Amino acid sequence: MRGPRVTEILSTIAESGEGTPPARLCAECLAALPVSGVAVALMTADGPSGVVLAATDGRARQLEELQFALGEGPCAAASGSGRPVLQPDLTAVGSARWSRFDAAALAAGVRAIFAFPLRVGAIRVGVLDLYRDTAGPLTDLDLADALAFAEAATVMVLHLQDHDEHGAANAALDGPIDSQAVVHQATGMLTIQLGIGLDEALLRLRAYAYATGQTVSVVAADVVDRRLSFDDNESGATGQGWS
Amino acid sequence: MTSREQLLASTFVSLADTLVADFDIVDFLHTLATRSVELLDADAAGIMLADQRGALRLMASSAEEARLLELYELQNNQGPCLDCFRSGRPVARDDLPAMRTSWPAFTDQLQGFGFHSAQALPMRLRAETVGALNLFRLKPGRLTDADLSIGQAMADVATVGLIQERAIATGEQLATQLQTALNSRVQLEQAKGVLAQRAGLHMDEAFQVMRAYARGHNRRLSDVAAQIIDGTLDDDHVRKGSRTRPGVPPRT
The missing domain is CATH 1.10.10 (Arc Repressor Mutant, subunit A)
Incomplete structure (x- = not known):
């Protein structure tokens, strides 16, 4: 069972430490997976909201903002379809799906992008994007871990929204999404x-x-x-x- | 062929059809659950998958009554489905006393709902158990060995159905498929709530209406659910449409 992993991630980022919970989640994700950059962005039913909750580096943040500006890219596609968008090699023939965004990502030195939707049914909460400087797919184990980070990020964003809407943290950051x-x-x-x-x-x-x-x-x-x-x-x- | 053999054959043919078409996983599993009840000596059937946390979540049930859905969810604490998922093997008991020894709270609830037997068959893909097929009976006792073989074959087909050919071709892995399927089910529950509130229906009625509409108009259940949620399919239309004959195009 992969169950304890989501709980473990949540308890790690709930502990006091440097940065906001979203920043800690991105940092944990970067440390756990063979990727070069991680970002979490908020989404709406219409697409990217333009709000990047956290990013491990300037490039990851810029790529999120670029997707919002261009109105195209893997994060919008992942959020819209509810399925992860896995692009292990942006230079591979036929892999260019978003000409302007892909070109910008390649120019920034990114070779692979893995975007995971943060969704609760039809609710589009956000997206977790992983960037890597080298080409190659995620292994099954890495993919399972990335999905665990995506679920932890979904829980985290929902809790942050509770906090924003009602002035106080309504619950500890440890409970799962009610299933x-x-x-x-x-x-x-x-x-x-x-x-x-x-x-x-x-x-x-x-x-x-x-x-x-x-x-x-x-x-x-x-x-x-x-x-x-x-x-x-x-x-x-x-x-x-x-x- | 006997009528049962014919039904069995037609079930597997229709399942094969859905595998090549752009099929809907929740709808597909619902068909399997319904056919399980028709084909086996069982009175209710449900298909549960494990989520990222390893929690068992209902994907489809032969009937959608709220009490029945609770009975599936209860098994995150104890019950044949949980034991089956953990062991990867079929789980059954001979009678109610034996069930009560293994799962006291679950057995009490089960009896409260009028059932006297519950058992589970694993849904396995290679070494991994991804969920279980749950079978409830009004009568006490296990299913026959013949029924069990057919039930296991159906559970195996359900597991294969989770892995779409198209998805494998694009490199999508099992964990991704499972997550997407579970999210489809959440969306279906949200749509049931929207329709139930708008049309003054019970949840199970809302489900029946949505499914009848999807069937009658050759639409994917997930797409109908999404349209009910975003308001592009109004409930009067869905309710009327659910009673029209197949092949009648939607009036949009």
Whole structure:
């Protein structure tokens, strides 16, 4: 089982250390994998947001910003399709997928790019991009580790959003994304109740759980069973219709 | 051929069809779960895959009632699915007392839902176990050996189905496939919630409506789910469309 790895990554970056949690995650990822640079960027439903949360070096940051400026590149493709984009050799025949971006990456000395989508169902949270100066694929083990870093990054970004939206850290950076079906069902219901997107609906659901001292899945079950509705009050943080 | 043999043959033919087409993994696994119940002496079937954390997550069930889904998720603590995933071998018990000895809390819940037997078959790819096929029965006891062989064959086909030919050609590896499949399932749950709220449906009804619409219009279930979420497919249309005959194009 690969399970403990995500938890291990999260606990490492949650410990106090140099830089922000995203910077620590990128640094850990760089140390663990045979790559030259790592960056985490936020995404929206429309594509790159232009926000680079962290990058291990100036070049990795510039390549993220370039994808936003050009409106093309592996990170947008990975986030949009929900599948990793693995380009082990940018110079290989037929591998050029984004002419302007690929040319800029090659000019910057990058030979391989591996982009991993950070997604929760249809919610596009961000992307984890790995850059390398030499060509060659990731091994199965490295790929599994990169996916673990991508999941840890997804958890981290969701927690950061909680923090930003509600003024205080709502939970420790150690819990997994709630995987129960009911959480995702309730998220879908809230988008209609509140007229908001899935990403904000998930935040509202989590914020309500933290504010009322319940687990997210318990609150979600109340929503799905129609015991709790968010549409009959302004804040959405005080549920009505409890039975 | 007996009718069962015919159904079995047609199941594998239709599975082979989906392997070459641009198929939808959640829909494909749902078909397998449904056919498992039709072909085997089981009353409910579910397919669970392990995620990056090694947690078992439901990909498809023969029925989508909330209580049944809970029964699958419970097995992250104890139950035949968990034991099967950990050992990579089929897991079954002879009767309820034996089940209760192994999985006391799970067996209580299982009985609460009216079932008297649960067992699991591994989904293996080479040396790695990626998940398990879970089979529930109203009657106590194990499946027959004949049923078990057929069940294992279906679990093997399900595993092969996870690895698309196209994906292998582009160098995509198993871990990537699994992650993408699990995320499709999350998206499906989100779409169920959107449709259930908009149309005043239960979650299982929302699923049935979406699936009937996808079938009737030759659409991938994942694409229908994505369109329900982004609002480009309105629920009146989906609900009406789910009752039209196959081949009728969507009215967009």
